[in-house]
Amino acid sequence: MERLATAPRPDWRAHVERELGFVFHTIDGQPYWDETACYRFGEAEIDAIEAATGELEQMALALVDRVVAVGEEAYTRLRIPAAAWPAIEGSWKAGAKNLYGRFDLRFAGDGPPLLLEYNADTPTALFEAAVVQWNWLEAVHKTADQFNSIHERLIETWLNFGIGRDPVHFAAVANHTEDEGTVEYLRDTAVQAGLATQRIAIEEIGWDGTRFRDLDNAPITTLFKLYPWEWLVAEEFGAHLLTGATRVIEPPWKMVLSNKAALALLWEMAPGHPNLLPAALEPDAIEGRVVRKPIYSREGANISVLDGGRVTAETGGGYGAEGFVYQAYAELPRFNGNFPVIGSWVVASQPAGMGIREDSTAITRDSSRFVPHYFA
Amino acid sequence: MKKSSSIRLVLLGSASMLLAGCGDEGPPQDAKFFSSTEECSSLYTAAECAAAKAEADRFHAAEAPRFSRKEECEAEFGPENCATQTARASEGGGSFFMPLLMGYMMGNMLSGGNRYSQPVWRGTNNQAVMPGKGGSFFGVGSFGSNAATGTSAFRPATQVASVPRGGFGSTATAYRSSAGS
Numbered sequence: 001m002e003r004l005a006t007a008p009r010p011d012w013r014a015h016v017e018r019e020l021g022f023v024f025h026t027i028d029g030q031p032y033w034d035e036t037a038c039y040r041f042g043e044a045e046i047d048a049i050e051a052a053t054g055e056l057e058q059m060a061l062a063l064v065d066r067v068v069a070v071g072e073e074a075y076t077r078l079r080i081p082a083a084a085w086p087a088i089e090g091s092w093k094a095g096a097k098n099l100y101g102r103f104d105l106r107f108a109g110d111g112p113p114l115l116l117e118y119n120a121d122t123p124t125a126l127f128e129a130a131v132v133q134w135n136w137l138e139a140v141h142k143t144a145d146q147f148n149s150i151h152e153r154l155i156e157t158w159l160n161f162g163i164g165r166d167p168v169h170f171a172a173v174a175n176h177t178e179d180e181g182t183v184e185y186l187r188d189t190a191v192q193a194g195l196a197t198q199r200i201a202i203e204e205i206g207w208d209g210t211r212f213r214d215l216d217n218a219p220i221t222t223l224f225k226l227y228p229w230e231w232l233v234a235e236e237f238g239a240h241l242l243t244g245a246t247r248v249i250e251p252p253w254k255m256v257l258s259n260k261a262a263l264a265l266l267w268e269m270a271p272g273h274p275n276l277l278p279a280a281l282e283p284d285a286i287e288g289r290v291v292r293k294p295i296y297s298r299e300g301a302n303i304s305v306l307d308g309g310r311v312t313a314e315t316g317g318g319y320g321a322e323g324f325v326y327q328a329y330a331e332l333p334r335f336n337g338n339f340p341v342i343g344s345w346v347v348a349s350q351p352a353g354m355g356i357r358e359d360s361t362a363i364t365r366d367s368s369r370f371v372p373h374y375f376a
Numbered sequence: 377m378k379k380s381s382s383i384r385l386v387l388l389g390s391a392s393m394l395l396a397g398c399g400d401e402g403p404p405q406d407a408k409f410f411s412s413t414e415e416c417s418s419l420y421t422a423a424e425c426a427a428a429k430a431e432a433d434r435f436h437a438a439e440a441p442r443f444s445r446k447e448e449c450e451a452e453f454g455p456e457n458c459a460t461q462t463a464r465a466s467e468g469g470g471s472f473f474m475p476l477l478m479g480y481m482m483g484n485m486l487s488g489g490n491r492y493s494q495p496v497w498r499g500t501n502n503q504a505v506m507p508g509k510g511g512s513f514f515g516v517g518s519f520g521s522n523a524a525t526g527t528s529a530f531r532p533a534t535q536v537a538s539v540p541r542g543g544f545g546s547t548a549t550a551y552r553s554s555a556g557s
Contacts, residue, residue: 020389021389022388046378050378119557121557122555123556124554127388130380131385134383137379145378145379146378147379148380149378149380150380152380165455167454167500172555173548173555176554178554185385185388188387188388191450192386194447194450194455196455196501198500201545202544202548203542203545205541205544206539207541213539216501216503216515216518218501218518226555227545227548228547228555228557231548231555235543238543298554298556298557299553353378
């Protein structure tokens with residue numbers, strides 16, 4: 001694994017906007033898509049990341065099975081409200097299919113990939129990984145390979161989802177460019193799989209007392225939502241979503257995996273696993289430097305690095321009321337002052353590709369840049 | 377090989393075409409939907425009905441959006457709502473896809489008193505859509521089901537009852553955050 005400085009395509013902004021509809025390459029005046037550099041991997045390194053991703057997903061699914069079997073005690077440790085338990089159990093036992101997820105891994109080529117966290121419910125940076133870096137590869141390193149068949153696998157997965165003729169409604173938060181871009185990309189892949197689709201803002205969803213309705217008052221029978229389950233269940237219409245009247249993607253059982261307390265339960269289930277870092281729900285259970293993460297948090301908010309109980313680095317934010325998980329600190333590799341994290345994708349629970357986010361600090365945040373990769 | 381062998385997009389980028397919202401565009405207030413001249417003749421003379429249908433047919437043939445691939449057409453208009461057409465030799469031949477003509481809206485123009493007629497196509501979700509300005513479309517109602525045709529299946533857009541909304545989204549507003557991760 002090495003970081004290479006590369007010459008950006010001279011017209012790349014106009015190109016990605018026009019050809020790909022990629023409009024959030026620059027956020028608040030700062031570069032988000034960054035092709036002044038790329039990462040080059042060896043084939044064996046990619047094989048290691050792919051294999052670890054497949055194994056982590058199998059462990060994650062085994063954890064859901066275990067949590068559903070244990071029931072109340074496990075749900076309580078995960079801070080999942082009781083109202084959601086039947087929907088989790090029901091969707092898991094019915095084998096409700098899932099679309100995608102992203103494992104964030106610490107990898108430097110000096111040992112096995114290590115799981116930092118699993119974004120199982122609302123992962124983003126999908127379009128950038130699936131399409132924009134592929135388009136870059138075709139232009140810049142056409143003969144090289146890339147760990148990235150995300151696009152093809154998404155289309156294939158929609159084909160096998162068993163969705164009938166009714167449209168799938170794709171919902172994102174209104175007026176949020178990146179979230180809308182991610183959802184519109186997923187809708188594009190669904191259309192290519194022959195599905196009928198509609199877009200709707202999460203705020204526009206109607207409830208008529210019996211069914212969810214779109215802006216034309218048509219019933220919403222299948223809903224893709226880029227909106228966390230833990231937020232949905234706590235909001236006004238949340239209880240109606242748990243009745244199962246509308247099929248939701250991701251399915252309710254993803255609630256077990258999309259909260260960071262699952263990291264502690266994974267470690268309990270498979271202590272010493274080479275792809276896991278020690279993690280616990282109690283502050284003193286792990287020796288040495290630890291990272292404290294809110295059980296529900298997003299975009300790197302409210303993360304602290306603790307050394308002997310003393311805070312040595314932290315990010316701000318408004319999360320953490322529901323408690324924290326503590327994970328052994330794993331030093332991120334540093335390339336020319338940049339700290340990369342591998343976002344390794346699963347589509348329908350199969351390893352599908354990866355994207356790299358880079359930050360100038362050791363805590364990856366929403367301002368971290370997306371840098372393309374290839375391998376040879 | 378671990379990379380996608382090919383990628384194309386049908387909604388994003390240069391492939392995209394917007395289905396416009398309703399806004400202030402719309403047919404004249406008195407416009408009615410007919411699926412045939414027979415249905416039209418209960419309100420208008422046979423000559424008026426024939427002229428209105430001919431005008432809508434002409435617009436459909438000349439101005440309806442054309443797509444080289446069926447799925448691109450279906451991305452805009454929904455599954456099974458597109459038909460293949462052969463282009464005239466004068467247009468270079470070949471075949472393309474265009475939305476299904478379900479009927480036409482007909483009424484008096486608000487000014488000038490001319491007859492008004494526009495084609496109506498079936499869009500996604502059984503929406504009834506009509507051409508607007510600059511290649512956009514707007515909804516004028518809906519059809520009862522995917523198989524339904526004829527005037528009896530048409531429901532004008534104004535009869536939509538109000539449904540409580542806004543029961544989702546408050547947490548994102550509170551955190552002023554992306555809902556992704």
